[in-house]
Amino acid sequence: MDWLDVGLIDDIPQLGARVVATVVGNIAVFRTAGDAVFALEDKCPHRSGPLSQGIVHDRSVACPLHNWVIRLDTGEARAPDVGCAQTIPVRLDGRHISIDLASFIESRRDERVVYLSECRPAR
Amino acid sequence: MFKFSAHETRKPQLVVVGNGMAGIRAVEELLARAPNRYDIAVFGAEPQVNYNRILLSPVLAGEKTFDQIVINDRAWYERNGVALHSGERVVDIDRTEKMIVTDQGRRVPYDVALLATGSDPIIIPVSGATLRGVTTFRDIADVNAMLQSSAPGRHAVVIGGGLLGLEAAAGLQVHGMDVTVVHLAPSLMERQLDPAGGGLLKAELERRGIKVLVSANTTTIEGTDHAEAVVLADGTRLPADLVVMAVGIRPNVTLAKTAGLAISRGVLVDDKMRTSDPEIYAVGECVQHRGQCYGLVAPLFEMAKVIAGQLAGSVADAYEGSVVSTRLKVTGIDVFSAGDFAPGEDREEIVFRDATRGVYKRVVLENNRVKGAVLYGDAKDGPWYFQLLKDGTDVADIREALIFGQAFVEGAPANDAGSIAALPATAEICGCNGVCKGTIVDAIVGKGLSTLEEVRAHTKASSSCGSCTGQVEQLLAATLGSDYQSTPKIKPMCPCTTHAHDEVRKRIVSDGLKSIPEVMQALSWNTPNGCSSCRPALNYYLICAWPGEYRDDKQSRFINERAHANIQKDGTYSVVPRMWGGVTSAQELRAIADVVDQFEIPTVKITGGQRIDLLGVKKEQLPAVWAELNKAGLVSGHAYGKALRTVKTCVGSEWCRFGTQDSTGMGVQLEKMTWGSWMPHKVKLAVSGCPRNCAEATIKDFGVVAVDSGWELYVGGNGGVKVRACDLLCKVTTAEEVLEYCGAFLQIYREEARYLERTAPWVERVGLDYVKKRMADAEARRAAYERFLFSQKFSQTDPWAERAHGVQANEFRTLAKVG
Ligand code: SRM
Ligand SMILES: Cc1cc2nc3c(=O)[nH]c(=O)nc-3n(C[C@H](O)[C@H](O)[C@H](O)COP(=O)(O)OP(=O)(O)OC[C@H]3O[C@@H](n4cnc5c(N)ncnc54)[C@H](O)[C@@H]3O)c2cc1C
Ligand code: SF4
Ligand code: FES
Numbered sequence: 014m015d016w017l018d019v020g021l022i023d024d025i026p027q028l029g030a031r032v033v034a035t036v037v038g039n040i041a042v043f044r045t046a047g048d049a050v051f052a053l054e055d056k057c058p059h060r061s062g063p064l065s066q067g068i069v070h071d072r073s074v075a076c077p078l079h080n081w082v083i084r085l086d087t088g089e090a091r092a093p094d095v096g097c098a099q100t101i102p103v104r105l106d107g108r109h110i111s112i113d114l115a116s117f118i119e120s121r122r123d124e125r126v127v128y129l130s131e132c133r134p135a136r
Numbered sequence: 137m138f139k140f141s142a143h144e145t146r147k148p149q150l151v152v153v154g155n156g157m158a159g160i161r162a163v164e165e166l167l168a169r170a171p172n173r174y175d176i177a178v179f180g181a182e183p184q185v186n187y188n189r190i191l192l193s194p195v196l197a198g199e200k201t202f203d204q205i206v207i208n209d210r211a212w213y214e215r216n217g218v219a220l221h222s223g224e225r226v227v228d229i230d231r232t233e234k235m236i237v238t239d240q241g242r243r244v245p246y247d248v249a250l251l252a253t254g255s256d257p258i259i260i261p262v263s264g265a266t267l268r269g270v271t272t273f274r275d276i277a278d279v280n281a282m283l284q285s286s287a288p289g290r291h292a293v294v295i296g297g298g299l300l301g302l303e304a305a306a307g308l309q310v311h312g313m314d315v316t317v318v319h320l321a322p323s324l325m326e327r328q329l330d331p332a333g334g335g336l337l338k339a340e341l342e343r344r345g346i347k348v349l350v351s352a353n354t355t356t357i358e359g360t361d362h363a364e365a366v367v368l369a370d371g372t373r374l375p376a377d378l379v380v381m382a383v384g385i386r387p388n389v390t391l392a393k394t395a396g397l398a399i400s401r402g403v404l405v406d407d408k409m410r411t412s413d414p415e416i417y418a419v420g421e422c423v424q425h426r427g428q429c430y431g432l433v434a435p436l437f438e439m440a441k442v443i444a445g446q447l448a449g450s451v452a453d454a455y456e457g458s459v460v461s462t463r464l465k466v467t468g469i470d471v472f473s474a475g476d477f478a479p480g481e482d483r484e485e486i487v488f489r490d491a492t493r494g495v496y497k498r499v500v501l502e503n504n505r506v507k508g509a510v511l512y513g514d515a516k517d518g519p520w521y522f523q524l525l526k527d528g529t530d531v532a533d534i535r536e537a538l539i540f541g542q543a544f545v546e547g548a549p550a551n552d553a554g555s556i557a558a559l560p561a562t563a564e565i566c567g568c569n570g571v572c573k574g575t576i577v578d579a580i581v582g583k584g585l586s587t588l589e590e591v592r593a594h595t596k597a598s599s600s601c602g603s604c605t606g607q608v609e610q611l612l613a614a615t616l617g618s619d620y621q622s623t624p625k626i627k628p629m630c631p632c633t634t635h636a637h638d639e640v641r642k643r644i645v646s647d648g649l650k651s652i653p654e655v656m657q658a659l660s661w662n663t664p665n666g667c668s669s670c671r672p673a674l675n676y677y678l679i680c681a682w683p684g685e686y687r688d689d690k691q692s693r694f695i696n697e698r699a700h701a702n703i704q705k706d707g708t709y710s711v712v713p714r715m716w717g718g719v720t721s722a723q724e725l726r727a728i729a730d731v732v733d734q735f736e737i738p739t740v741k742i743t744g745g746q747r748i749d750l751l752g753v754k755k756e757q758l759p760a761v762w763a764e765l766n767k768a769g770l771v772s773g774h775a776y777g778k779a780l781r782t783v784k785t786c787v788g789s790e791w792c793r794f795g796t797q798d799s800t801g802m803g804v805q806l807e808k809m810t811w812g813s814w815m816p817h818k819v820k821l822a823v824s825g826c827p828r829n830c831a832e833a834t835i836k837d838f839g840v841v842a843v844d845s846g847w848e849l850y851v852g853g854n855g856g857v858k859v860r861a862c863d864l865l866c867k868v869t870t871a872e873e874v875l876e877y878c879g880a881f882l883q884i885y886r887e888e889a890r891y892l893e894r895t896a897p898w899v900e901r902v903g904l905d906y907v908k909k910r911m912a913d914a915e916a917r918r919a920a921y922e923r924f925l926f927s928q929k930f931s932q933t934d935p936w937a938e939r940a941h942g943v944q945a946n947e948f949r950t951l952a953k954v955g
Contacts, residue, residue: 071345093494
């Protein structure tokens with residue numbers, strides 16, 4: 014695990030998200046109404062819509078392009094849509110948010126790996 | 137039949153044990169066949185009259201009161217000479233003396249007895265099962281107990297994920313409880329739904345905030361004298377102020393056992409529904425017939441008919457058991473299942489999924505015969521598949537279309553009314569009461585029935601679980617034609633609530649609700665913070681209700697409105713500056729050209745709305761692009777908003793040889809007045825300078841066509857998916873009147889339409905006459921116009937200029953950049 018501090022929870026609006034841009038793609042960091050934080054690859058399993066721009070409700074986000082509903086904890090699309098966004102481990106120390114960037118970069122090294130990974134909760 | 141000695145002149149005495157659905161249905165069927173042949177006495181352990189047990193769920197959810205689910209009121213018993221002894225339990229039957237013995241020590245003689253004792257809810261043998269706060273979900277007493285302890289925020293754990301458990305969970309959640317369903321099997325309602333259907337149901341319940349744990353085995357219920365928590369085999373501990381035991385039912389054979397009748401799981405009966413004592417019959421859930429016990433009303437009502445036949449003398453009547461199909465409403469979701477839908481080697485299955493409508497259908501075939509079917513979300517074709525299953529029809533030649541339902545296969549029009557007409561008379565409409573289409577239509581025509589209530593009274597159709605109510609109403613409409621007007625079914629705004637748009641808008645104003653959380657609290661939303669369809673709608677309704685007071689909730693806006701730019705498929709954005717009435721200048725064009733070069737914007741396009749669209753702008757670039765455009769006086773064109781979009785114009789009298797008025801100038805004035813206004817859906821205007829109508833004014837939300845004597849005003853046009861030509865509203869003579877009529881019309885539309893309803897469908901729904909009436913009353917018109925101008929005072933600041941100066945900066949900046 015290689016935790017990287019990406020900012021304060023206060024920098025993200027509740028029921029919102031912001032993007033961490035990395036060389037291998039964007040990561041969406043979400044904040045729920047109850048101040049839980051989650052991180053997903055900013056690509057919807059349907060047609061790669063930017064999940065960071067979607068409406069967050071409870072612990073899901075509605076993709077802005079075609080309204081698939083994606084669970085923030087598992088990355089899983091809500092039935093009957095089938096698909097899974099890559100989850101990225103995220104941690105909250107006080108107000109600081111850090112993400113495990115290594116696992117994301119590792120998974121993106123071999124693009125095929127990403128699509129074969131089935132849905133597992135981040136933690 | 138029973139021996140009846142010659143000199144006896146009194147009527148034979150029928151005693152019914154159990155004042156429930158099956159017992160009283162048998163009495164009703166008997167009264168219909170042999171009205172005054174028996175003296176009838178009924179003993180019921182419950183203090184109430186016979187009520188519809190199925191509708192306990194809506195009572196728990198607060199949708200119905202107890203009185204509304206009563207089937208036979210006291211007056212019914214008196215009218216039919218049935219002596220009802222409620223709150224009196226029968227504890228023994230002296231079969232030699234032919235006497236029943238009650239818990240109040242009474243002995244009552246019978247010539248024939250009918251056991252209708254129903255079933256008992258199963259209590260799982262875990263420690264703590266008898267603690268206070270642990271209840272079942274069987275009768276009105278259970279429901280009252282659950283209602284007493286259902287306070288918002290308290291924890292409810294429902295053990296059992298079958299129909300009853302899920303209905304209990306949904307009901308408790310409406311009261312704001314934190315609800316968890318604990319289910320032993322790997323998927324919900326495993327007897328009625330296959331794993332995929334069960335998965336959909338689980339997802340829907342979780343979406344509504346009900347937690348669901350499957351393959352979860354309850355081991356203990358903790359608490360000293362009141363339940364405090366439920367503990368599972370894997371050690372999970374769930375806090376619980378209320379525990380509902382809904383794991384199943386067991387036929388109630390207590391009395392039969394005491395009386396020495398033959399029993400197994402249930403009271404054993406033959407095909408004439410007689411127990412081991414030929415003078416004692418049994419009916420309902422307490423019965424075991426040919427090895428089968430039933431937990432749904434359809435088979436019980438068939439038994440009741442056979443018993444009534446026997447008692448009325450038609451001895452040939454026999455009950456051969458029922459092939460059961462279940463058509464259920466689980467928390468408002470249509471579920472249908474029939475036959476055996478388990479997979480098998482020599483079985484094929486056809487599956488249909490429709491994500492947006494939340495529909496899933498699976499039909500299992502074995503050598504081209506329907507063996508089983510599971511329908512989730514749309515059960516309209518359930519009876520048809522069930523008919524094919526029962527008849528064993530060979531479906532080889534309709535195999536491809538089979539999954540799309542009967543209407544599709546038989547080429548009837550796809551709408552519901554059409555598919556109802558296509559059904560044969562023998563098709564079963566009401567599963568509970570086994571009522572087919574022919575019986576209902578004959579009753580409507582024969583007895584001149586005209587309302588749903590009358591059809592229920594005469595045929596029993598839709599009087600039990602009610603899930604066929606829609607189809608019965610369609611039959612009324614199809615049979616009576618135009619003079620039938622069904623009770624309009626209110627459509628909820630979204631799955632998070634039972635309330636419709638209009639009601640929510642009314643309550644926001646009447647109850648003074650000033651924020652989205654307040655609305656969700658006051659109208660008991662069943663999700664913590666709504667969904668992607670209700671949040672934007674509520675944000676708009678609040679803006680419209682409290683101009684200048686309500687604080688806009690950005691996170692409840694669709695991204696285009698939040699970022700003030702249209703999102704593209706690759707995550708970039710488009711920028712469409714406003715061009716008043718479609719008029720521009722060299723200075724504006726130069727500014728646009730410079731911005732395109734400076735920010736290397738890939739596409740520049742003339743839009744159908746008479747302005748210029750810059751496509752492919754990165755989100756971080758937006759504020760800077762806007763700043764440059766602002767310098768040339770260009771502002772946001774709201775091409776992304778449920779708002780005023782464009783006012784298209786034609787050249788008009790300023791240049792055109794046919795121009796009767798200055799349409800361009802009029803268009804600019806209209807756009808200056810209306811830009812920035814948030815609306816239920818996008819609004820488009822146009823002004824043409826003469827009846828040749830070059831600005832296509834008559835397919836706009838509000839269109840103006842200039843004529844010599846003034847201006848013709850048009851409303852409710854649409855040029856999109858469903859093209860609609862405008863309706864002529866009226867003619868006016870001055871530009872001020874055009875502005876007033878436009879402002880008033882838009883304000884009424886803003887205040888009364890439903891979110892995402894454009895003016896075209898709205899005008900069709902409320903009727904042009906209504907709109908004309910509102911606009912004809914000068915005072916009301918002026919007041920609406922004033923309200924519009926007042927709300928515009930708070931919405932005509934350029935969102936681009938604000939954001940160019942740092943407002944909402946985080947929206948346009950990444951949280952961090954790495955590597
Ligand atoms: C840019 C433009 C096409 C063009 O290049 O000309 C356009 C582009 C879009 N239109 Fe349109 N419409 C454009 C003029 C029209 C017109 C013609 C007009 O405005 O006179 C119509 C038919 C007239 C009408 O609406 O009554 C039109 C009917 C629609 C509809 C169907 C609306 C309906 O009620 O049926 C939609 C869907 C919706 O709004 O939900 C739509 C939705 C869209 C969206 C916003 C789709 C979306 O939600 O992402 C498109 C954005 C494209 C993009 O990638 O940025 N667009 N669209 C035009 C912008 C006009 C402007 O300057 O604001
Ligand atoms: C919440 C809920 C939802 C349901 N939904 C559906 C549905 O959607 N579709 C469907 O088909 N079915 C549904 N059912 C099942 C349906 O309600 C039962 O099948 C039906 O009520 C059984 O009728 P019955 O007369 O056999 O038993 P009951 O209706 O239970 O009647 C038995 C009566 O006898 C009384 N009694 C018992 N022993 C004695 C005694 N010794 N002396 C005197 N009285 C006695 C009991 O108190 C009870 O009042 C539902 C049930 C519940 C609880
Ligand atoms: S017509 Fe369809 S594809 Fe073309 S811009 Fe409008 S919405 Fe997009
Ligand atoms: S890309 Fe997300 S729903 Fe289509």
